[in-house]
Amino acid sequence: MTAALLDRLGPEVVLTGQAAEGFVRDERGLFDGVPAAVVLPRCTEEVALAVRTCAENRIPVVPQGGGTGLVGGAVPVGRGEQVLLNLRRMNRIRAVYAEDFALVAEAGCVLAEVRAAAERADRLFPLSLASEGSCQLGGNLATNAGGLNVVRYGNTRDLVLGLEVVLADGTVWNGLQRLRKDNTGYDVKQLFVGSEGTLGVITAASLRLFPLPRRTSTALLGLVDIKSLVPLLELARRCFDDRVSSLELLPAAGLDLLVRHVPGSRYPMGQRHPWYLLVEASSSTVRGDLDAVMDAFLTTALDSGHAADAVLAVDRADADRLWALRENLSEAQKRAGGTVKHDVSVPLSEVGEFVIAGTRLVHERLPGAQVIALGHVGDGNVHFNVLPSPGQSARDTHLWHRVNEFVHELVARFGGSISAEHGIGLLKREAHAEHADPVRLRLQAAVKQALDPLQIMNPGKVLSQDVTGGKTR
Structure with a gap:
């Protein structure tokens, strides 16, 4: 099966046997597979x-990118049937056009x-993720990654000016333009952003840049009730205009796990509150006092009763300590035995009610069982995670299906999405087929058939066999 690859690319590029098996990685440990070979292209x-x-x-x-995905999108299916195309050697910054941003x-x-x-x-470049030290740009693009700054700068697809893509027949589309406006028909690049490698291989991207922030202000609010969340989101928008970059929800239950399982962690306030809201605003100008605006926001939040306590970071080190509470929540859940994770989105006005329900x-x-609900609430993205009761395992397949069934049904009732930023991959493929609009599924299958008629690009991911009509390998 791999002889042709070895013949054309050589053993420096094509790995087989045990050397290939080491590249299979699933962040959650839910999927495994053995590739027929691993290809490590340099260009x-x-x-x-x-x-x-x-x-x-x-x-x-x-x-495959950095292997930090959470839905099994870059894991080969089967034993020795699929080729893993790992792009880690293609790691050059080709050009920076500062004047073009x-x-x-x-x-x-x-x-x-x-x-x-x-x-x-x-x-x-505003895309910021907890895994940014290991995740790769191609994977960010292929999954339309979200992250911490979506409320101000948008998802990954909003940061793309152009792409270079190898299509399913090996043809190269060079669309690395730097234009802000191009109204010449279909926006082809957006087909590949979020496609999880099922339509082609993204090899390079032209990205939007922004002025570098000169000042940042960070604060943490303690909330008595999650119903205060929506008024606080509205207040933040009103006080900061478009300068709010992050609005992150943290649950007291998550901080309990932090203090229990992550050395050096401690509660940020004298009193424990059921919920916390991490707020960060930034400005690219040196005029005005951003901290004064933050102070006014905190004062109003406290006076209105929507917040019971607040902490304003006095410097960057202080802000980093507040951010560590958010960034270490995933590690705390792992050390607690793991959670059944959900990456969902609902309308902004429904976030609190969704978490309650x-x-x-x-x-x-x-x-x-215990709910650990957190996430990027400024854009309606909730990571609704469930810590099983003692004696149960988050890796129990039956438990996964049971929890997913009622959580996804609830998401549908709230008019939300079962995948806000992690993608579909293998993990949510069947749920996607069940909950997505049939017309949308038909359109997605038509795009897949048009761009990958042989059904060789990451088969079995995103779309189910019934939708594509192809053979799941």
């Missing part, structure tokens, strides 16, 4: 040759390196 031409060879031999291709980077660039390259040019359902149907 776009080698990606194109690899994909063309696979197409000629009907070999399925699984594009644009940057061109290859798909294998680690996100933190892209952000650093922009900062060296006195610019900001979901928590009630968990307590009714899973006595002893």
Whole structure:
């Protein structure tokens, strides 16, 4: 199966046997697979040759970035049936166009390196994730990653000016333009953003940059009731205009796990509150006093009764300590035994009511289980996670299906989405087929058939076999 790849690309690029098995990684440990080979291309031409060879031999291709995805989108299916295409060697910043507020980077660039390259040019690339030290740009693009700054700058698709993509037949589409406006028909690049490698392989991207913030102000509010969340979101918008970059919800139950399982963690206030809201605003100008605006926001929040307590960071180190509460929540959940995770979105005005309704359902149907609800509430994204009761395991397949069933039904009742930023992959493929609008599924299947008629690009991901009509390998 892999002889043709070895013949054309050589053993430096194509790995087989035990050398290939080490590249299979699933962040949650829910999926495994053995690739037929791992291809490590060094340039776009080698990606194109690899994909063309696979197409000629009907070999399925699984594009892979940093392996930090949470839905199994970059894990090969089966044993020795699919080729893993890992882009880590394609890690060059090709160009920085400071005057155009644009940057061109290859798909294998680690996100933190892209952000650093922009900062060296006195610019900001605003995509920020907890995994930015290891996740790669290609994976961010393929999953339309969200992260901490969506409320101000949008998702990854909002940060893309152009793409370079190897199509399913090995053809290279060079769309690395730096234009802000191009109204010449369909916006082809957006088909590939969020496609999870099922339509082609993103090899490079032209990205939007922004002025580098000169001042930042960070604060943490303690809430008596999650129903105060929506008024606080509205107040933040009113006080800061478009300068709010992050609005993050933290539950007391999550901080309890932090204090219990992550050394050095402590509660941020003298009194424990049921919920906390982390607020950060930034400005690219040196005029005005951002802290004064933050102080006015906190004062109003406290006087109105929507917040019971507040802490204003006095410097960046203080702000980093507040952010550590949010960023370490995932590690705390792991150390507590793991949670059944949900990455959902609902309308902004419904976030509090959704969490209340979901928590009630968990307590009714899973006595002893605990809800750890957190996330980017400024854009309606809730990570509604369930810590099983003692004696149960978050990896129990039956428990996963049971919890997913009633949580996804609740999301549908609130007019939400079962995947806000992590994608569909393998984990949510069947749920996607069940809950998505049939017309939308038909359109997605039509796009897949048009761009990947041989069904070799990451087969079995995103769309179910019944939708695509293809063979799941």
